Amino acid sequence: MPGPRAPAEQRREDILRAAFAVAARERLGGVSARAVAAEAGVSAGLVFFYFASIDQLLVALLDWLLARTIAATDFANRLADVADPAARIMLAIRRDVAWLPKQRERVELFFDYWVLGTRHPAIRRAIRHALDQYRDSFRPLAESLVSSDAERYAGMSAEGLASVAASFVEGCALQIVMDPSQFDVERSMATLASLVRAPAAVA
Amino acid sequence: MPGPRAPAEQRREDILRAAFAVAARERLGGVSARAVAAEAGVSAGLVFFYFASIDQLLVALLDWLLARTIAATDFANRLADVADPAARIMLAIRRDVAWLPKQRERVELFFDYWVLGTRHPAIRRAIRHALDQYRDSFRPLAESLVSSDAERYAGMSAEGLASVAASFVEGCALQIVMDPSQFDVERSMATLASLVRAPAAVA
DNA sequence: CGTATTATTGATCACGCGATCAATAAGCCC
DNA sequence: GGGCTTATTGATCGCGTGATCAATAATACG
Numbered sequence: 001m002p003g004p005r006a007p008a009e010q011r012r013e014d015i016l017r018a019a020f021a022v023a024a025r026e027r028l029g030g031v032s033a034r035a036v037a038a039e040a041g042v043s044a045g046l047v048f049f050y051f052a053s054i055d056q057l058l059v060a061l062l063d064w065l066l067a068r069t070i071a072a073t074d075f076a077n078r079l080a081d082v083a084d085p086a087a088r089i090m091l092a093i094r095r096d097v098a099w100l101p102k103q104r105e106r107v108e109l110f111f112d113y114w115v116l117g118t119r120h121p122a123i124r125r126a127i128r129h130a131l132d133q134y135r136d137s138f139r140p141l142a143e144s145l146v147s148s149d150a151e152r153y154a155g156m157s158a159e160g161l162a163s164v165a166a167s168f169v170e171g172c173a174l175q176i177v178m179d180p181s182q183f184d185v186e187r188s189m190a191t192l193a194s195l196v197r198a199p200a201a202v203a
Numbered sequence: 204m205p206g207p208r209a210p211a212e213q214r215r216e217d218i219l220r221a222a223f224a225v226a227a228r229e230r231l232g233g234v235s236a237r238a239v240a241a242e243a244g245v246s247a248g249l250v251f252f253y254f255a256s257i258d259q260l261l262v263a264l265l266d267w268l269l270a271r272t273i274a275a276t277d278f279a280n281r282l283a284d285v286a287d288p289a290a291r292i293m294l295a296i297r298r299d300v301a302w303l304p305k306q307r308e309r310v311e312l313f314f315d316y317w318v319l320g321t322r323h324p325a326i327r328r329a330i331r332h333a334l335d336q337y338r339d340s341f342r343p344l345a346e347s348l349v350s351s352d353a354e355r356y357a358g359m360s361a362e363g364l365a366s367v368a369a370s371f372v373e374g375c376a377l378q379i380v381m382d383p384s385q386f387d388v389e390r391s392m393a394t395l396a397s398l399v400r401a402p403a404a405v406a
Numbered sequence: 407c408g409t410a411t412t413a414t415t416g417a418t419c420a421c422g423c424g425a426t427c428a429a430t431a432a433g434c435c436c
Numbered sequence: 437g438g439g440c441t442t443a444t445t446g447a448t449c450g451c452g453t454g455a456t457c458a459a460t461a462a463t464a465c466g
Contacts, residue, residue, distance in 0.1 A: 002429095002430060002431045002432070002443065002444035002445055003431085003432095003443095003444065003445075004431095004432080004444090005431090005432055005433070005442090005443055005444075006443085011443085011444095027321060027322060029322070032422075032423065032424080033423080033424065033425080034422080034423080034424095042444075042445090043444060043445045043446065044424095044425095044445090044446080045425090045426085045427085045444070045445060045446070045447095046443080046444055046445075048424085048425065048426080049443070049444075053424075053425080054423090054424065054425090108321060111314075111317075111318055112318055114314070114381065115230075115314060115315055115318045118230055118311065119230065119232065127381070128381060128382050131378070131381055131382070132382070132385065135378075135385075153397055154397065155393055155396075155397050156393065156394050156397040156398070157390060157394065159390065160387070160390040160391060160393060160394035161394050161398075163378070163385075163386070163387075163390070163391055163394070164371070164391055164394045164395055164398070166374065166378070167371055167374030167375045167377070167378055167391065168367070168370055168371055168374055169374065170373075170374040170377045170378070171369070171370030171371055171372070171373040171374030171375075171377070172370045172374075174317075174370075174373045174374070174377065175334070175366070175369070175370060175373070177321075178317065178320075178330065178331060178334060179331050179334070179335075182335070183366070184363075184366075187360065187362070187363040187366070188363060188366055188367055188370065190358055190359065190363060191359050191360065191363035191364050191366070191367045192367055194356055194357065194358050194359040195359070195364075195367070195398070195399050196398050196399060205413065205414035205415055205459095205460060205461045205462070207414090207461095207462080208412090208413055208414075208461090208462055208463070209413085214413085214414095235452080235453065235454080236453080236454065236455080237452085237453080237454095245414075245415090246414065246415045246416065247415090247416080247454095247455095248414070248415060248416070248417095248455090248456085248457085249413080249414055249415075251454085251455065251456080252413070252414075256454075256455080257453090257454065257455090
């Protein structure tokens with residue numbers, strides 16, 4: 001006794017949205033075929049009509065998420081308007097760190113996926129690619145900084161700097177998800193600015 | 204038809220060791236009562252004789268792990284022999300980051316627990332406490348650095364510096380666990396040293 | 407030596423999971 | 437309108453899980 005049909009290509013999106021709703025509420029562990037189906041208001045069987053397996057659903061959801069978070073940020077031409085290379089990279093870091101608390105839900109999910117990825121090659125690939133992409137988004141900034149003052153930044157490679165910047169932001173993400181009350185964006189950024197003696201990039 | 208008995212207080216430790224072996228091999232998701240029992244060479248029922256539930260087994264395993272990793276490092280008097288405050292904190296960071304790749308197995312498990320903690324209050328408390336403890340292990344170093352040159356480090360608090368140091372190390376942990384081949388300890392440390400213009404602390 | 411205690415077993419229960427599939431209603435084309 | 441395709445349903449299977457428990461062997465004790 002089938003129910004009403006949805007407009008073409010709508011159901012797949014419906015199911016993904018439902019999967020996200022469930023994941024946002026109960027984390028990845030709560031994403032089961034039945035839970036997603038209930039959330040979407042469809043039968044459990046339909047989930048397997050659109051996705052070959054739950055694993056593939058999860059991969060599709062990850063892509064769905066990435067397309068709406070990482071890719072949503074315009075990494076290519078980030079902050080092209082700020083002249084000073086040091087200020088530019090500091091501003092990029094500040095922007096990302098300040099963004100984290102607002103997206104805590106998604107950051108949490110991202111970590112869930114990362115754990116899941118240790119058992120699921122396809123997910124591991126997707127996560128690695130996203131992290132690599134994120135690290136590499138700092139490379140243009142890092143390169144212009146290193147080349148702006150070769151003497152000051154002797155012994156520092158653009159790759160290394162990009163990696164360090166990514167490490168810092170990802171470490172902040174960890175602290176924020178774990179215990180938001182203990183993390184102060186402004187304090188961390190002020191400390192970082194003082195550390196590297198860069199012009200303190202203000203909001 | 205019971206089997207041979209173990210010497211007093213031995214079984215509990217046996218089961219914890221078996222749980223660690225399973226977790227090291229299959230991650231936290233693979234830690235089931237049956238898997239642990241098989242690894243320990245005992246029956247499934249015995250696990251519930253020593254641990255009221257699997258959750259409590261996991262909490263006990265986390266304590267077991269923490270007692271053998273974080274607590275094993277002597278945070279209190281770390282690097283007291285190095286005179287210069289900047290070199291001292293750099294050396295502390297280097298030591299921790301260099302330690303990560305060797306303990307990848309445990310670091311991975313720690314992240315598993317961290318994710319699990321978002322759903323399990325007791326585990327969350329334990330993890331938070333461990334992370335707070337880790338961050339605070341930098342405080343004495345941070346304080347002596349800040350007070351060593353008030354002018355140079357103006358606007359920087361010891362709390363902020365400790366938090367930034369912890370963020371950096373934890374971010375490195377994330378990159379190492381995710382993709383060890385992409386992470387170069389020496390490169391990151393050299394970059395960090397160049398960034399803060401501290402004396403490059405060598406091994 | 408016999409008896410009470412306790413550690414250990416393995417069968418068993420209920421549950422939720424992923425996945426399959428025949429039945430069936432909705433939409434489409436002629 | 438009739439028939440063909442396809443989206444949708446819900447019952448169902450097998451599996452692994454956490455947990456329970458009566459039965460039982462090992463030990464300690466009087």
